[in-house]
Amino acid sequence: MSLPFDKELDVKGAKCPLPVIKARQAVDQLAVGQVLRVLATDPGSVSDFQGWAKVAKNIELVGQETETVNGQSVYVHYVKRTQ
């Protein structure tokens, strides 16, 4: 399953708090309504992105999924800029 997105950010290998920081910087480059797809390998990023969406007023977490690429779990987050 894959959701539509406008931009992709690869933060595979990056550890807390980098996935959220990089994603935030990338979201700032989006236009309102656009969606960023984030690829991370940090398992903590799943709850981190949920927490970010809960606190931030300018984003919405449209979806999350886990893919397995070459035997490695990749956590995919879809972040929409709402403001």
Next chain:
Amino acid sequence: MEVTVAEKKDERTEVVGFAGLHERIADLNERVQQLETRLTQIEKELPEDRVSIVVFSGDLDKVLPAFIIGTGAAAMGMKVSLFFTFWGLSALKKRRDLSGKGFLEKMFALMTPTGTEGLGVSKMNFFGIGARLLRTMMKRKEVASLEELAQMARDMGVRIIACQMSMDVLGVQKDELWDDVEVGGVAAFLADATKSKVTLFI
């Protein structure tokens, strides 16, 4: 009994009259204004989406979480204030300047780290070997270094305040610290802390 009923009736008819209406409107206007002032007062007292952290420690393993939480919160759209005091001041140093310092101040300056690179770990430091090992382990696991996090914090507009009183006691000069550091006292911290939803002492 009948008399009171009649009086009430009279009151009602009076309200419908122009003069009565004007009075009611003026009265309502005043009440709305009172409520609005009260609302702005309450809004002023509400906490913002802010995190305030006192960074008292000068250990690598403690300054690190301060910057992780700080950068994380900033990325989440929160405002962040880091208040560096006592041992924590060492982390903010860009250089060591012994000129103008008294004997004890010089000793302190020589025995405390200059900048984030010099910080030791709070346990098993073994004269800096422990800190180096931790940095190697972090690098291997691709965790951002303290220097990277500190730079990100500054780029994201995290407010970094150095405690004036500790600076005075330890003889730390403003020009020994990063250029963008603000200097403040307890009131500067408390002003932010009372507006914060999260306050930590590290």
